Amino acid sequence: MSLNFCFIGAGNLATHLANALFFKGHRIVQVYSRTADSARELAKKVDAEFTNRTDDVTVYADVYFITIKDSAFDEVLPKIAFNNRLVVHCAGSVRMAELESFSGNFGVFYPLQTFSKQRRVDFKNVPVFVEANNHANEQMLLDIAAGISGKVALLDSESRERLHIAAVFACNFVNHFYHLAGNILDSTSVDFDVLRPLILETAQKVQTFEPENVQTGPAVRFDKNIISQHLAKLSDTPEYQKLYETISKSIFDHQKK
Amino acid sequence: MSLNFCFIGAGNLATHLANALFFKGHRIVQVYSRTADSARELAKKVDAEFTNRTDDVTVYADVYFITIKDSAFDEVLPKIAFNNRLVVHCAGSVRMAELESFSGNFGVFYPLQTFSKQRRVDFKNVPVFVEANNHANEQMLLDIAAGISGKVALLDSESRERLHIAAVFACNFVNHFYHLAGNILDSTSVDFDVLRPLILETAQKVQTFEPENVQTGPAVRFDKNIISQHLAKLSDTPEYQKLYETISKSIFDHQKK
Numbered sequence: 451m452s453l454n455f456c457f458i459g460a461g462n463l464a465t466h467l468a469n470a471l472f473f474k475g476h477r478i479v480q481v482y483s484r485t486a487d488s489a490r491e492l493a494k495k496v497d498a499e500f501t502n503r504t505d506d507v508t509v510y511a512d513v514y515f516i517t518i519k520d521s522a523f524d525e526v527l528p529k530i531a532f533n534n535r536l537v538v539h540c541a542g543s544v545r546m547a548e549l550e551s552f553s554g555n556f557g558v559f560y561p562l563q564t565f566s567k568q569r570r571v572d573f574k575n576v577p578v579f580v581e582a583n584n585h586a587n588e589q590m591l592l593d594i595a596a597g598i599s600g601k602v603a604l605l606d607s608e609s610r611e612r613l614h615i616a617a618v619f620a621c622n623f624v625n626h627f628y629h630l631a632g633n634i635l636d637s638t639s640v641d642f643d644v645l646r647p648l649i650l651e652t653a654q655k656v657q658t659f660e661p662e663n664v665q666t667g668p669a670v671r672f673d674k675n676i677i678s679q680h681l682a683k684l685s686d687t688p689e690y691q692k693l694y695e696t697i698s699k700s701i702f703d704h705q706k707k
Numbered sequence: 708m709s710l711n712f713c714f715i716g717a718g719n720l721a722t723h724l725a726n727a728l729f730f731k732g733h734r735i736v737q738v739y740s741r742t743a744d745s746a747r748e749l750a751k752k753v754d755a756e757f758t759n760r761t762d763d764v765t766v767y768a769d770v771y772f773i774t775i776k777d778s779a780f781d782e783v784l785p786k787i788a789f790n791n792r793l794v795v796h797c798a799g800s801v802r803m804a805e806l807e808s809f810s811g812n813f814g815v816f817y818p819l820q821t822f823s824k825q826r827r828v829d830f831k832n833v834p835v836f837v838e839a840n841n842h843a844n845e846q847m848l849l850d851i852a853a854g855i856s857g858k859v860a861l862l863d864s865e866s867r868e869r870l871h872i873a874a875v876f877a878c879n880f881v882n883h884f885y886h887l888a889g890n891i892l893d894s895t896s897v898d899f900d901v902l903r904p905l906i907l908e909t910a911q912k913v914q915t916f917e918p919e920n921v922q923t924g925p926a927v928r929f930d931k932n933i934i935s936q937h938l939a940k941l942s943d944t945p946e947y948q949k950l951y952e953t954i955s956k957s958i959f960d961h962q963k964k
Contacts (some may be wrong), residue, residue, distance in 0.1 A: 462923070521932055543925075543933050562901060564909055566921045575904045601901070609895040615937050615951070620888035620902045621909045622924030623954045624881045629918040629961065631877035638866040644834045644858070645877045646914050648820055652878045653910030655826055657903050661886040664823045666719070667879030668800075675778055676800050680872050689957065694872070696953070697880045700946065704886065 451593065456508050457481045457498075458526065459517035460488040462565035463540055465495070467515065470573035470598040472496040480508045483518075484526070504529035511535060513594070515559065520544050527552050536587055542614025545607040546581050557582030557591050560610055561599070564621045573598045579605040579613065630690065662704070669701035708850065713765050714738045714755075715783065716774035717745040719822035720797055722752070724772065727830035727855040729753040737765045740775075741783070761786035768792060770851070772816065777801050784809050793844055799871025802864040803838050814839030814848050817867055818856070821878050830855045836862040836870065887947065919961070926958035 453476050457464045460483035468478050478498040483489035486502040493500035501507065507530045516539040518526055523544070532553040539549060540559050549556035558581040563571055578595040581604065582588040588604065595602040605613065628649060632642040655664045668676040677698055684691035710733050714721045717740035725735050735755040740746035743759040750757035758764065764787045773796040775783055780801070789810040796806060797816050806813035815838040820828055835852040838861065839845040845861065852859040862870065885906060889899040912921045925933040934955055941948035 564923045577901045612895050616888040616891040618924050619884045621905050623884050625918050625922050626958045627876050627880050628913050631873040634873040638869050640870055647832045648878050649910050653906050656885050661882050665882050666821045667875050701883045
């Protein structure tokens with residue numbers, strides 16, 4: 451099965467998804483982006499045409515992947531003639547029904563991963579969650595997903611939003627703590643680099659174990675001396691002090707249950 | 708150079724460190740723990756004797772590794788006759804000077820990693836930070852460290868404490884967010900397992916990039932719609948709602964700078 455796809459949006463997710471579909475043998479007909487340069491850059495990689503004009507968007511795609519920012523949906527989508535073709539968005543927290551006014555065939559194709567342009571991602575390991583307005587479209591999206599990913603499932607909008615929130619905790623918040631940890635080292639001779647093996651081992655550990663069973667550190671030991679010593683040390687940076695206190699308490703409270 | 712070591716404590720860190728030293732060709736003379744079973748278990752792995760009596764602790768070790776909880780130092784250490792041998796602790800946030808009263812030769816040997824008994828850790832990738840009361844002891848600890856780790860440095864007590872706090876942010880707090888993310892999925896059909904590739908990629912990304920350059924998600928995009936939607940969704944779990952709000956704000960604030 452080889453299909454024709456059009457990408458509305460040319461950001462990180464579009465780049466990774468279009469590449470994965472292209473290398474699977476599908477055709478990327480066209481890439482649209484409000485920025486011609488972005489559209490051109492992605493189009494070149496996947497042998498596609500590109501445009502930055504909504505009225506030039508192709509009418510010949512089997513599936514349109516909407517990968518622009520959620521907040522730009524209402525500005526961009528009404529200007530495109532989808533001719534009742536299958537229109538799917540890739541957002542964690544936008545309900546499928548929001549596409550209803552743009553086409554009679556619509557759905558969601560949500561790959562759960564953090565995509566940065568600089569990093570290659572093996573789509574085989576990216577779970578993809580699918581939803582569609584009818585069984586035929588559902589099956590089509592499941593087939594497309596199964597072609598590039600080893601982990602595919604149906605998921606409704608309500609659960610997908612929860613999954614997106616969980617991903618914010620497990621990825622965006624985690625990455626922010628990496629950043630804060632680096633900042634804490636600023637006054638020392640030690641570089642962020644020394645934290646890298648620790649960061650990797652912490653993530654690798656939960657690939658086989660449950661996080662609550664492998665927690666370490668002063669909070670889970672309820673080591674009051676060390677905790678108060680750390681809080682005192684952070685007194686010149688109240689933001690870090692407050693975070694330290696809040697999260698240590700949360701670790702302890704969850705431990706008790 | 709083959710040395711004789713005694714371990715005071717038989718927990719996760721002792722297990723990993725004693726193993727690494729043993730496989731490097733050093734001799735572990737004895738393992739002491741207040742719990743005979745723990746002492747026996749580790750002693751067996753590294754071909755050592757064991758005891759749970761402080762007055763039976765060997766007087767023939769070149770270096771004594773103190774790996775018991777910081778809070779137990781004052782209870783256990785005064786009961787042991789160290790005979791002026793080199794006594795080192797492995798704690799992030801205990802000042803070296805706290806060992807002064809137990810021996811004329813003292814220092815710190817701090818491996819920066821999260822150790823769980825169930826996980827094998829390759830010590831080659833574990834940064835070790837060393838401090839000692841004089842140059843000769845410093846050099847001895849640097850040599851021991853360099854035998855098992857590819858990354859060894861001198862670090863004073865003040866900086867080591869900061870490094871420990873950074874590690875709490877980068878490891879313990881991060882692991883807690885993995886746990887919270889799993890809890891958020893409890894009401895859905897989706898299992899913690901789907902988060903694993905995301906967790907791993909988030910950690911792998913910062914092995915080469917700086918965290919602030921690869922942040923993704925609603926907070927760094929300042930996507931107010933999604934953020935308020937997520938906060939509303941978390942209204943039945945105020946703890947998660949508060950954490951979501953606090954950390955999203957922190958991501959946004961750090962972005963502005």
